Amino acid sequence: MMEITIQYTGQLAGITGAGEEVVELADGSSVASLVSQLCTKHGSQYADLLVNSEGEIRPSTLVILDGVQTEGERSEILLEGVRAVMLMTPIAGG
Amino acid sequence: MSSGKELTDLDRSIYEWQLDVPGFGDEGQAKLRNTTALVSRCGGLGGPICLSLAAAGFGKIIIAHAGDLRLDDLNRQILMRHEDVGSARSESAKRTLSSFNPHVEVEVVPENITEDNAEALVAKADIVFSAAPLFEERLLMNQECVRQNKLLVDSAMYNLEGRIIPVIPGDSACLACLYPEIPPRWKRRFPVIGAVSALAANIGAMEGIKLLTGLGTANANRMIYFDSGTMRFQTIQLKRNSECKVCGKRS
Numbered sequence: 001m002m003e004i005t006i007q008y009t010g011q012l013a014g015i016t017g018a019g020e021e022v023v024e025l026a027d028g029s030s031v032a033s034l035v036s037q038l039c040t041k042h043g044s045q046y047a048d049l050l051v052n053s054e055g056e057i058r059p060s061t062l063v064i065l066d067g068v069q070t071e072g073e074r075s076e077i078l079l080e081g082v083r084a085v086m087l088m089t090p091i092a093g094g
Numbered sequence: 095m096s097s098g099k100e101l102t103d104l105d106r107s108i109y110e111w112q113l114d115v116p117g118f119g120d121e122g123q124a125k126l127r128n129t130t131a132l133v134s135r136c137g138g139l140g141g142p143i144c145l146s147l148a149a150a151g152f153g154k155i156i157i158a159h160a161g162d163l164r165l166d167d168l169n170r171q172i173l174m175r176h177e178d179v180g181s182a183r184s185e186s187a188k189r190t191l192s193s194f195n196p197h198v199e200v201e202v203v204p205e206n207i208t209e210d211n212a213e214a215l216v217a218k219a220d221i222v223f224s225a226a227p228l229f230e231e232r233l234l235m236n237q238e239c240v241r242q243n244k245l246l247v248d249s250a251m252y253n254l255e256g257r258i259i260p261v262i263p264g265d266s267a268c269l270a271c272l273y274p275e276i277p278p279r280w281k282r283r284f285p286v287i288g289a290v291s292a293l294a295a296n297i298g299a300m301e302g303i304k305l306l307t308g309l310g311t312a313n314a315n316r317m318i319y320f321d322s323g324t325m326r327f328q329t330i331q332l333k334r335n336s337e338c339k340v341c342g343k344r345s
Contacts, residue, residue, distance in 0.1 A: 068331040
């Protein structure tokens with residue numbers, strides 16, 4: 001098993017009521033399995049922000065691994081060695 | 095950027111304390127004096143941006159913002175005045191800026207950014223500060239800045255958080271690299287304390303000043319993120335999207 005700190009921003013932080021949480025994942029887990037686990041845990045409002053109706057990560061949701069933005073086929077990225085995942089939903093407040 | 099205006103004795107008197115900043119000096123001040131900035135909206139974010147640009151001595155500030163001032167704007171829109179409730183926001187902003195620094199030219203456009211005016215407004219500016227509450231406007235500004243090769247600083251906030259993205263077209267990730275579509279779940283109404291808007295605004299203003307003058311280290315290809323609830327600040331490394339519909343073919 002591996003432990004990863006999930007950092008929440010924007011509306012996600014409001015829904016979870018926390019800025020971050022630590023989750024346990026099976027070795028070899030990917031971003032997709034992490035997101036699936038989190039959506040199951042936090043419910044439909046959380047999931048609706050993070051993924052579309054097909055369960056794919058929304059294009060405008062930023063997934064940041066140890067301070068570096070990911071792009072491309074993000075779901076397939078393996079989390080081996082990653083300490084912190086930041087999930088950032090888009091904000092445009094002024 | 096025009097290069098015509100030399101610093102006057104009055105300029106040196108007004109900006110004396112910032113002329114002392116190492117790496118800035120007369121050269122940096124002259125660059126700002128000859129810079130026109132377009133600020134998209136002058137509310138909680140755009141207002142403090144305008145104020146800091148005026149304080150820094152930008153040559154000209156163009157403000158694009160439609161609508162009349164409402165009571166519920168006043169917790170964050172610091173260029174406004176209570177007696178102007180019901181009057182045009184852009185005119186209230188102009189009066190405050192002109193009173194604060196009459197040596198900065200202020201042009202107001204009582205319209206928000208649309209497909210009809212974006213091209214012409216961006217063409218008049220050397221740098222654009224994007225502070226609209228809707229992604230439609232932000233992505234439009236980004237598209238025009240990339241197309242016209244203009245510097246862009248996109249600042250945003252939500253609740254106690256802020257994020258700032260400086261964009262050098264063709265060199266760093268643009269807003270559309272990060273947000274390739276209009277985010278469907280973003281709502282026009284957002285929780286806001288004015289000090290958080292002003293914090294994001296002033297980080298954005300400073301990033302713009304750095305991009306223009308070479309002062310310090312500009313954060314192109316990085317997002318500056320802060321959570322004022324914990325006062326945690328961090329920079330996030332961004333990546334250009336080679337498939338980006340706006341900047342993907344620019345090198």
